[in-house]
Amino acid sequence: MIAWRFIITDFYQLNYNKELPPFDEVQAYSIYKRTLERYTALVMAKAFTIRAFIHARERRSGATHPQRLLNRRTNHTIGPLFHLDATGTLSITERMAKRLDAAQLGHIRKNIRILTHDEH
Numbered sequence: 001m002i003a004w005r006f007i008i009t010d011f012y013q014l015n016y017n018k019e020l021p022p023f024d025e026v027q028a029y030s031i032y033k034r035t036l037e038r039y040t041a042l043v044m045a046k047a048f049t050i051r052a053f054i055h056a057r058e059r060r061s062g063a064t065h066p067q068r069l070l071n072r073r074t075n076h077t078i079g080p081l082f083h084l085d086a087t088g089t090l091s092i093t094e095r096m097a098k099r100l101d102a103a104q105l106g107h108i109r110k111n112i113r114i115l116t117h118d119e120h
Contacts, residue, residue, distance in 0.1 A: 033103045040100065040108050043078050044090060050074060051088030083115060091115045 050070060074084050081096040091113040092100075100109050 036099060036103050037105055037108065043082050046074060046078065047084055047088060047090040050084060054088050089113060
């Protein structure tokens, strides 16, 4: 859905702004990069929300509770490229890290742990 938003926006601009160059590989790469950036930002926001939820629950009850259901649901949504552990720490696969680097978005992943093949 995220990619379609960028594609429709770009085609709409081409239709009404005749000075823009025609749709080409550079524009397609731009859509890929914007989609990856937006998806990663949404996943990071979801991880932040989960961590805040975990910390709030710890403050209220004074003990840590396993977040199995919450994490399972979240991991189902963000997987297989991302993974959220029981503490709310976000991890990415090596494959996703390479994609972010290839799209020149390596700065985004500096706060995300990279999973090794053994941890998958």
